[in-house]
Amino acid sequence: MRWTWIDRFTAFESRKAATAVKCLSLAEDHFADHFPGFPVMPAPLILEGLAQTGGILVGEANGFKENVVLAKMSAKFAREAYPGEQLTYTATLVDLGATGGRVSGTVKSGDVLVAEADILFAHVGPDQLPPGVTDSKFVFTGELQTLLKTAEAVAVTPATTAG
Known part of the structure; x- marks a missing residue:
């Protein structure tokens, strides 16, 4: 994976659900061209963050024994996302089987819905790898390993309330 569109898991x-966040900074290259004078995060990048959150959820459910690739998506947008916002990606595992899984997800900025997708x-x-790919774990490599460690730490640490 070349780009990671989530910052950390919260x-x-x-096998149930995952929540991750992405802090949007005007320093990110895509804001310079999308659009000059009116920077908004490109919709495909918003959906990629949600897909990465859900993909890790599906991959972890099988112990990362299988590569998980996005096969199909249907999405609706409620509004745009702007620099300075923090997006919260929530993915819920709806179905998991031998051939893959299905996730339902939302993207919010604070309490405001940005997008939702199935x-x-x-x-x-390994027999279905694209030509030239020799690493049998080509999906869960590189920067994503750091997020996986974060996900594992969050998974084993029960949520507590200070006070």
Whole structure:
């Protein structure tokens, strides 16, 4: 994976749900061109963050034994996302089977809905790798490993309220 569109997990419940956040900064390159004078986060990047959150949830459910790729998505947008906002991605595992999984998710800024989507993921075996890909775990490598460690830490640390 070349780009990671989530910063960290704030909640992770194995085989059930995951919540991650992305802090939007005007320093990110995509805001310079999308759009000059009216910077908004491109919709595909918003959805990619949600897909990464859901993909990690689906991958973890099987112990990361299978590569998980996005197969299909249907999404609705309620509004745009702007620099300075923090997006919260929430993914809920709806279905999990031998061939993949389905996730329902939302993207919010604070309490305000930005987008919602249903995402279908497929498991890809070593015999289905694209030409030139030799690493059998090509999805869960690189920067994503750091997020996986964060997800594992969140999964084993029960949420507590200070006070």
